[in-house]
């Protein structure tokens with residue numbers, strides 16, 4: 001069963017409580033506190049483009065890519081209507097070749113956890129590095145193993161008045177840090193299912209991939225704060241810069 005297929009046309013509705021504006025604000029804060037002033041941005045695993053839209057509205061020149069044709073179709077549908085000038089591509093982060101470079105890249109909402117092998121996530125980080133100018137930067141978040149241990153994916157909203165009802169159940173294997181989440185959705189008369197799989201990449205693995213990609217300065221934060229991660233951080237944001 002595919003992930004980000006049947007849900008794509010309903011994704012923004014499902015995420016209507018997600019504070020994308022706050023996330024874009026946190027991104028701006030991280031840029032400012034690291035003295036980063038990019039003009040061109042690459043949204044890595046952009047989904048339906050919700051973050052890209054906020055940043056394009058700020059004046060950044062944004063391109064996004066995602067492996068899911070259905071998510072990109074949704075992003076393009078919104079772009080056609082709003083004409084923000086965002087370009088979208090269907091592409092796989094593990095073998096990225098867009099043929100151009102950006103001042104900065106970002107990837108939010110546990111997108112890199114969806115790459116479920118160490119080799120894959122390493123290649124994705126190296127690929128992002130290849131798409132950055134000298135001194136380019138990359139800001140991304142990841143779910144931690146703690147989030148999976150705490151069963152963050154066991155969620156449901158079966159209220160009759162909910163615009164979209166859902167029931168999710170996670171099955172976490174701590175031995176390989178992989179979680180499989182069986183997701184059921186109900187929208188109007190339609191019922192559909194997806195299976196999502198994520199891997200909790202360890203901090204050491206991420207730092208090694210960043211080193212291989214040529215990133216020299218690495219800072220990690222307990223997400224949506226300026227504090228370092230702690231053992232109860234369920235999500236961590238990394239701010240990294242290419243070596244001079």
Ligand SMILES: C[S@@+](CC[C@H](N)C(=O)[O-])C[C@H]1O[C@@H](n2cnc3c(N)ncnc32)[C@H](O)[C@@H]1O
Pocket residue numbers: 003004044045046047048049050051065066067068071091092093094107108109110111114115
């Ligand atoms: C949870 S969604 C987040 C989407 C978007 N970043 C957001 O904030 O709404 C994760 C996204 O990662 C994409 N994805 C997963 N593996 C990918 C890969 N190998 N290459 C590109 N995109 C990928 C999925 O298709 C999905 O759109």
